[in-house]
Amino acid sequence: MGPKPRLSEAELEYLTEVDFRDHYALVAVAPDTPDGLAGVGRWVRNTEKPDEADFAIIVSDELHRQGLGTAITLALMTTARRRGIRRFTATMFADNRPAYRLFARVSTSLAVEDDGYVREVVAELPAATRPPVELPRAA
Numbered sequence: 001m002g003p004k005p006r007l008s009e010a011e012l013e014y015l016t017e018v019d020f021r022d023h024y025a026l027v028a029v030a031p032d033t034p035d036g037l038a039g040v041g042r043w044v045r046n047t048e049k050p051d052e053a054d055f056a057i058i059v060s061d062e063l064h065r066q067g068l069g070t071a072i073t074l075a076l077m078t079t080a081r082r083r084g085i086r087r088f089t090a091t092m093f094a095d096n097r098p099a100y101r102l103f104a105r106v107s108t109s110l111a112v113e114d115d116g117y118v119r120e121v122v123a124e125l126p127a128a129t130r131p132p133v134e135l136p137r138a139a
Protein backbone atom coordinates (compact mmCIF):
# COMPACT_ATOMS: atom_id res chain seq x y z
CA MET A 1 0.00 0.00 0.00
CA GLY A 2 2.93 2.32 -0.66
CA PRO A 3 6.07 2.71 -2.76
CA LYS A 4 8.71 0.03 -2.30
CA PRO A 5 11.78 1.03 -4.30
CA ARG A 6 13.94 -1.97 -3.35
CA LEU A 7 13.48 -5.66 -2.65
CA SER A 8 15.73 -7.83 -0.52
CA GLU A 9 16.98 -11.13 -1.96
CA ALA A 10 14.45 -12.99 0.19
CA GLU A 11 11.57 -10.75 -0.96
CA LEU A 12 12.56 -11.14 -4.60
CA GLU A 13 12.67 -14.90 -4.23
CA TYR A 14 9.30 -14.96 -2.46
CA LEU A 15 7.63 -12.85 -5.16
CA THR A 16 9.09 -14.63 -8.18
CA GLU A 17 9.56 -18.29 -7.22
CA VAL A 18 5.89 -19.12 -6.90
CA ASP A 19 4.71 -22.73 -6.66
CA PHE A 20 1.39 -22.33 -8.60
CA ARG A 21 -0.36 -24.31 -5.85
CA ASP A 22 -0.37 -22.08 -2.76
CA HIS A 23 1.01 -19.00 -4.46
CA TYR A 24 0.07 -18.03 -7.99
CA ALA A 25 1.15 -14.91 -9.88
CA LEU A 26 0.40 -13.62 -13.37
CA VAL A 27 2.10 -10.78 -15.16
CA ALA A 28 0.79 -8.94 -18.21
CA VAL A 29 3.33 -7.73 -20.72
CA ALA A 30 2.71 -5.61 -23.83
CA PRO A 31 4.08 -7.36 -26.95
CA ASP A 32 5.91 -4.25 -28.16
CA THR A 33 7.53 -3.47 -24.77
CA PRO A 34 8.37 -6.92 -23.36
CA ASP A 35 10.79 -5.53 -20.76
CA GLY A 36 8.07 -3.60 -18.93
CA LEU A 37 5.20 -4.88 -16.83
CA ALA A 38 1.70 -3.80 -17.82
CA GLY A 39 0.22 -5.41 -14.73
CA VAL A 40 0.79 -8.04 -12.08
CA GLY A 41 -1.60 -9.90 -9.82
CA ARG A 42 -1.13 -12.70 -7.32
CA TRP A 43 -2.88 -14.74 -4.69
CA VAL A 44 -1.30 -16.46 -1.69
CA ARG A 45 -3.20 -19.16 0.18
CA ASN A 46 -3.98 -18.46 3.84
CA THR A 47 -2.21 -21.19 5.83
CA GLU A 48 -4.88 -21.16 8.58
CA LYS A 49 -7.86 -21.04 6.19
CA PRO A 50 -6.75 -23.02 3.13
CA ASP A 51 -9.90 -22.17 1.14
CA GLU A 52 -8.98 -18.47 1.34
CA ALA A 53 -6.19 -16.55 -0.36
CA ASP A 54 -4.91 -13.03 -0.05
CA PHE A 55 -5.09 -11.23 -3.37
CA ALA A 56 -3.21 -8.20 -4.71
CA ILE A 57 -3.05 -6.55 -8.12
CA ILE A 58 -1.53 -3.55 -9.80
CA VAL A 59 -1.91 -2.23 -13.33
CA SER A 60 0.41 0.32 -14.88
CA ASP A 61 -1.12 3.82 -14.52
CA GLU A 62 -1.26 4.59 -18.24
CA LEU A 63 -3.28 1.40 -18.88
CA HIS A 64 -6.01 1.95 -16.29
CA ARG A 65 -9.69 1.66 -17.23
CA GLN A 66 -9.14 -0.59 -20.24
CA GLY A 67 -10.15 -3.84 -18.59
CA LEU A 68 -6.69 -5.21 -17.83
CA GLY A 69 -7.27 -5.32 -14.05
CA THR A 70 -10.50 -7.23 -14.59
CA ALA A 71 -8.84 -9.66 -17.02
CA ILE A 72 -5.95 -10.45 -14.65
CA THR A 73 -8.35 -10.85 -11.72
CA LEU A 74 -10.69 -13.19 -13.61
CA ALA A 75 -7.75 -15.32 -14.75
CA LEU A 76 -6.42 -15.56 -11.19
CA MET A 77 -9.87 -16.41 -9.86
CA THR A 78 -10.02 -19.35 -12.23
CA THR A 79 -6.62 -20.64 -11.13
CA ALA A 80 -7.64 -20.22 -7.49
CA ARG A 81 -10.97 -22.04 -7.78
CA ARG A 82 -9.23 -24.94 -9.47
CA ARG A 83 -6.96 -25.21 -6.43
CA GLY A 84 -9.77 -25.26 -3.89
CA ILE A 85 -9.88 -21.57 -3.00
CA ARG A 86 -13.37 -20.14 -2.49
CA ARG A 87 -12.68 -16.54 -1.53
CA PHE A 88 -10.11 -13.81 -1.89
CA THR A 89 -9.26 -11.38 0.88
CA ALA A 90 -7.72 -8.02 0.04
CA THR A 91 -6.64 -4.85 1.78
CA MET A 92 -6.89 -1.40 0.23
CA PHE A 93 -7.28 2.21 1.22
CA ALA A 94 -10.92 3.05 1.95
CA ASP A 95 -11.02 5.63 -0.85
CA ASN A 96 -9.65 3.22 -3.49
CA ARG A 97 -12.71 3.22 -5.71
CA PRO A 98 -11.16 1.38 -8.68
CA ALA A 99 -10.12 -1.60 -6.54
CA TYR A 100 -13.49 -1.71 -4.80
CA ARG A 101 -15.37 -1.59 -8.11
CA LEU A 102 -13.13 -4.30 -9.50
CA PHE A 103 -13.98 -6.65 -6.60
CA ALA A 104 -17.66 -5.71 -6.69
CA ARG A 105 -17.84 -6.59 -10.35
CA VAL A 106 -16.06 -9.96 -10.33
CA SER A 107 -17.18 -11.58 -7.05
CA THR A 108 -20.49 -13.27 -6.34
CA SER A 109 -20.73 -11.58 -2.92
CA LEU A 110 -18.55 -9.10 -1.14
CA ALA A 111 -18.09 -8.51 2.61
CA VAL A 112 -16.47 -5.22 3.52
CA GLU A 113 -14.92 -3.90 6.72
CA ASP A 114 -13.87 -0.30 6.70
CA ASP A 115 -12.41 1.89 9.46
CA GLY A 116 -12.53 4.97 7.24
CA TYR A 117 -8.88 4.58 6.30
CA VAL A 118 -8.25 0.95 5.40
CA ARG A 119 -10.80 -1.39 3.82
CA GLU A 120 -10.68 -5.16 4.09
CA VAL A 121 -12.75 -7.07 1.58
CA VAL A 122 -13.69 -10.74 1.41
CA ALA A 123 -14.81 -11.67 -2.09
CA GLU A 124 -16.58 -14.96 -2.81
CA LEU A 125 -15.29 -16.44 -6.04
CA PRO A 126 -17.62 -17.64 -8.77
CA ALA A 127 -17.34 -21.30 -9.79
CA ALA A 128 -14.33 -22.00 -12.01
CA THR A 129 -14.97 -21.21 -15.64
CA ARG A 130 -12.98 -21.34 -18.79
CA PRO A 131 -9.97 -19.03 -18.35
CA PRO A 132 -10.30 -15.74 -20.27
CA VAL A 133 -6.61 -15.96 -21.20
CA GLU A 134 -4.22 -18.83 -21.84
CA LEU A 135 -2.69 -19.80 -18.49
CA PRO A 136 0.60 -21.52 -17.67
CA ARG A 137 0.11 -25.23 -17.15
CA ALA A 138 1.70 -25.93 -13.77
CA ALA A 139 1.05 -28.04 -10.68
Ligand SMILES: CC(C)(COP(=O)(O)OP(=O)(O)OC[C@H]1O[C@@H](n2cnc3c(N)ncnc32)[C@H](O)[C@@H]1OP(=O)(O)O)[C@@H](O)C(=O)NCCC(=O)NCCS
Pocket residue numbers: 055056057058059060063064065066067068069070071090091092096097098099101102105
Ligand atom coordinates in the same frame (compact mmCIF):
# COMPACT_ATOMS: atom_id res chain seq x y z
C1 LIG B 1 -7.39 -1.45 -9.11
C2 LIG B 1 -6.73 -1.54 -10.47
C3 LIG B 1 -5.87 -2.82 -10.54
C4 LIG B 1 -7.81 -1.60 -11.57
O1 LIG B 1 -7.14 -1.82 -12.81
P1 LIG B 1 -7.82 -1.41 -14.22
O2 LIG B 1 -7.06 -2.09 -15.29
O3 LIG B 1 -7.98 0.06 -14.31
O4 LIG B 1 -9.25 -2.09 -14.03
P2 LIG B 1 -10.42 -2.24 -15.09
O5 LIG B 1 -10.16 -1.37 -16.31
O6 LIG B 1 -10.62 -3.68 -15.34
O7 LIG B 1 -11.65 -1.61 -14.30
C5 LIG B 1 -12.10 -2.23 -13.09
C6 LIG B 1 -13.12 -1.35 -12.43
O8 LIG B 1 -12.45 -0.20 -11.85
C7 LIG B 1 -13.07 0.99 -12.32
N1 LIG B 1 -12.04 2.02 -12.38
C8 LIG B 1 -10.82 1.91 -12.96
N2 LIG B 1 -10.15 3.08 -12.79
C9 LIG B 1 -10.98 3.90 -12.11
C10 LIG B 1 -10.87 5.24 -11.61
N3 LIG B 1 -9.75 5.96 -11.80
N4 LIG B 1 -11.92 5.77 -10.93
C11 LIG B 1 -13.05 5.06 -10.72
N5 LIG B 1 -13.22 3.78 -11.17
C12 LIG B 1 -12.20 3.22 -11.84
C13 LIG B 1 -13.58 0.62 -13.67
O9 LIG B 1 -14.60 1.53 -14.10
C14 LIG B 1 -14.12 -0.75 -13.39
O10 LIG B 1 -15.34 -0.69 -12.68
P3 LIG B 1 -16.76 -0.98 -13.40
O11 LIG B 1 -16.69 -2.41 -13.85
O12 LIG B 1 -17.73 -0.77 -12.32
O13 LIG B 1 -16.84 -0.02 -14.53
C15 LIG B 1 -5.84 -0.29 -10.77
O14 LIG B 1 -6.61 0.86 -10.52
C16 LIG B 1 -4.56 -0.23 -9.93
O15 LIG B 1 -3.52 -0.79 -10.31
N6 LIG B 1 -4.61 0.46 -8.79
C17 LIG B 1 -3.43 0.58 -7.93
C18 LIG B 1 -3.15 -0.70 -7.14
C19 LIG B 1 -4.33 -1.10 -6.28
O16 LIG B 1 -5.01 -0.27 -5.72
N7 LIG B 1 -4.54 -2.43 -6.20
C20 LIG B 1 -5.66 -2.97 -5.44
C21 LIG B 1 -5.22 -3.48 -4.11
S1 LIG B 1 -5.68 -5.19 -3.98
